[in-house]
Amino acid sequence: MSESVNVLLVEDDAVIRRTVGLMLERYGYTVASAEDGLAGLELFRAGGHDLLLLDVMLPGLDGIGLCRRVRETSLVPILMMSARGDSLDVVGGLEAGADDYVVKPVESPVLVARIRALLRRATFTRAEPAVDGQSVLTFGDLTLDTDGLEARVAGEPVVLTPTELRLLLEFAAHPGTVLERQRLLRDVWDYGWDGDSRVVDLCVQRLRKKIGAERIETVRGFGYKLVR
Template sequence: MNVLLVEDDTVIRRSVALVLERYGYTVASAEDGLAGLDLFRAGGHDLLLLDVMLPGLDGIGLCRKVRETSLMPILMMSARGDSIDVVGALEAGADDYVVKPVEPPVLLARMRALLRRASFTPTEPSVAPTSAPAVDGHQVLTFGNLTLDTDGLEARVAGEPVVLTPTELRLLLEFAARPGAVLERQTLLRTVWDYGWDGDSRVVDLCVQRLRKKIGAERIETVRGFGYKLVR
């Protein structure tokens, strides 16, 4: 697996690269946002590991640039865990974030979870929607004007294709597997983000927010004090 690491702190950049290479990853690294953008455009990377605070083009700006053309998994690193950095990173299109300093086992676990999420096989829905026609041999779930091809991993709204990141797609498939059922944030952290522990639920809230913008705000309902559900 090829990792693009963009980090301006020389010590952190070299130590992270050494850890990743020790575990079999190939690492290309850059010390500022513009150099990172050049490496991204050169292609060949499976995951982007990105610091928030960067000279030239900061991590948020670079994340947005990447999301204009790529669904590559993005893991943001921040020296602060406050809402400004976290929300900014997730709204820019990052899939997850870690707070520095981060222990190597935690970083590796988050990266592996992201890579699994980008190459997962969906499970069959436990509750069938009212309409589920087969198209070209594929199972297509229908929820109002939203259709979801669970074999081809494609979503459409009113017939128009919707571009989803791997995390957004997996979240939508999790909702579609149990339409009308309330899914708690901690449950989604475990099933979608592959967290083996109760992580920060802000990643769920921000990903739901991004998903709503793409498929319609009315399609995912908030159940206060519990979580979210896909409207049938």
């Protein structure tokens, strides 16, 4: 890695915290760690972190609560870790604003691949014009500036996480076209393997709340499309 990437790891299990921290350092990441949610929040507020890796089950302030607190002020990429991987943990983490999740125990190459994908989404600076070279696209009261990477609804700016922005750009690049969940996992989440489509569904739900539920249509059994 040409530049240091600072990861904040919040994990209450000392063995997992040390194991994951050492593994990430071997891949070239700089790791700061905390054993509970309140300590993690304090470290986050000190600044300088490029990505947060949060366990769901934390003492004091749990990972979902910590994620919500972070999202009040920051769009930093957040990857949740769950020991169970059931719907409650997954839905809770993603609805709180997390960008992705992994189920523990997770193999090192998978965890690093997820982190790299999140960082790529967070650091892209310019999108290709979505339609016929246009940089500002209009869909009803939604406007999307693909050069400035800014969305507005009825003239008011909409705050989107990097993942939500990439998802919206993908829809805008194919207006009226049904995009399957696995295609979105490949093109937006940058997964080179079969991912969990719940990530897509929850991110679509969050995006709908911000740009209008009627703007993204569900095509049952297939996927989603952006309505002009």
